[in-house]
Amino acid sequence: MGVLNVTPDSFSDGGRFAGVEAAAAQARRLIADGADLLDIGGESTRPGAAPVSLQTELDRVLPVIEAIRAFSDIPLSIDTLKPEVARAALARGADVWNDISGLTAAPDSLSTAADLACPVVIMHMQGKPATMQDAPQYEDVVSEVAAYLAARAAAAVAAGVAKSAIWLDPGIGFGKTLAHNLALMNGLGGLSALGFPLLLGVSRKRTVMAIDPTAKDPKDRLGGSLALALHGAAQGVAALRVHDVRETVQALKVWAVLKGLA
Numbered sequence: 001m002g003v004l005n006v007t008p009d010s011f012s013d014g015g016r017f018a019g020v021e022a023a024a025a026q027a028r029r030l031i032a033d034g035a036d037l038l039d040i041g042g043e044s045t046r047p048g049a050a051p052v053s054l055q056t057e058l059d060r061v062l063p064v065i066e067a068i069r070a071f072s073d074i075p076l077s078i079d080t081l082k083p084e085v086a087r088a089a090l091a092r093g094a095d096v097w098n099d100i101s102g103l104t105a106a107p108d109s110l111s112t113a114a115d116l117a118c119p120v121v122i123m124h125m126q127g128k129p130a131t132m133q134d135a136p137q138y139e140d141v142v143s144e145v146a147a148y149l150a151a152r153a154a155a156a157v158a159a160g161v162a163k164s165a166i167w168l169d170p171g172i173g174f175g176k177t178l179a180h181n182l183a184l185m186n187g188l189g190g191l192s193a194l195g196f197p198l199l200l201g202v203s204r205k206r207t208v209m210a211i212d213p214t215a216k217d218p219k220d221r222l223g224g225s226l227a228l229a230l231h232g233a234a235q236g237v238a239a240l241r242v243h244d245v246r247e248t249v250q251a252l253k254v255w256a257v258l259k260g261l262a
């Protein structure tokens with residue numbers, strides 16, 4: 001899954017693809033680099049990010065979806081907390097709803113997901129982006145995240161979402177310390193046992209800088225991002241949300257050959 005942020009303030013690529021033409025050009029690059037799916041976001045969720053209005057988010061993402069649909073039928077996911085944005089994005093040709101709140105952000109998130117009948121990514125987050133890194137706390141992060149994801153998947157199914165449409169994501173960096181993130185990275189096999197495909201987003205995240213303090217600039221975190229991605233793949237993660245598609249595809253290809261999988 002290639003990341004396409006059409007925001008002025010995303011933590012690693014904020015502002016770079018904010019115009020429709022720049023975003024469409026980046027989409028072409030990500031597709032040429034081997035992405036199977038593009039994730040389009042119009043609201044930054046980096047730690048400390050402020051929420052944006054419905055109209056701002058619609059104005060950012062809808063023209064980009066339309067522009068990509070003019071030249072490609074690659075599956076597109078819409079990364080949004082807002083049911084209205086998900087609905088409008090799907091009407092313009094997006095295919096998947098990626099919701100970092102696990103369909104909890106709005107009263108009609110679950111019913112909208114059922115109504116749209118699209119694949120949904122249910123992610124775990126403790127707190128809200130503005131304050132989530134202030135003091136994250138867990139007794140046992142892996143079992144708590146697993147229990148949360150299982151409960152949200154059950155709530156989605158009860159609301160009418162098909163079980164086969166659900167993807168789960170532990171939400172690396174969303175209300176988690178380095179120790180929490182590392183425990184989750186080592187507990188992905190257990191999360192897979194919940195019976196849903198897993199999506200993992202580790203690309204360029206602060207976890208890499210927490211281990212290598214020289215990697216202050218997110219663009220200097222590729223090596224660590226690839227190590228995390230392969231560690232996820234080895235535990236059965238089905239999809240990786242990444243900024244550096246070409247490098248990740250190459251790492252996965254080499255790893256698959258080494259493992260005798262390709």
Ligand code: HH2
Nearest residue numbers: 005010011044045046121123169172201
């Ligand atoms: N991470 C980010 C955003 N959306 N969605 C899922 N399912 N999983 C993730 O790990 C995830 C996500 C944060 O990264 P990014 O989009 O690069 O930055 P920003 O939120 O600043 O736009």
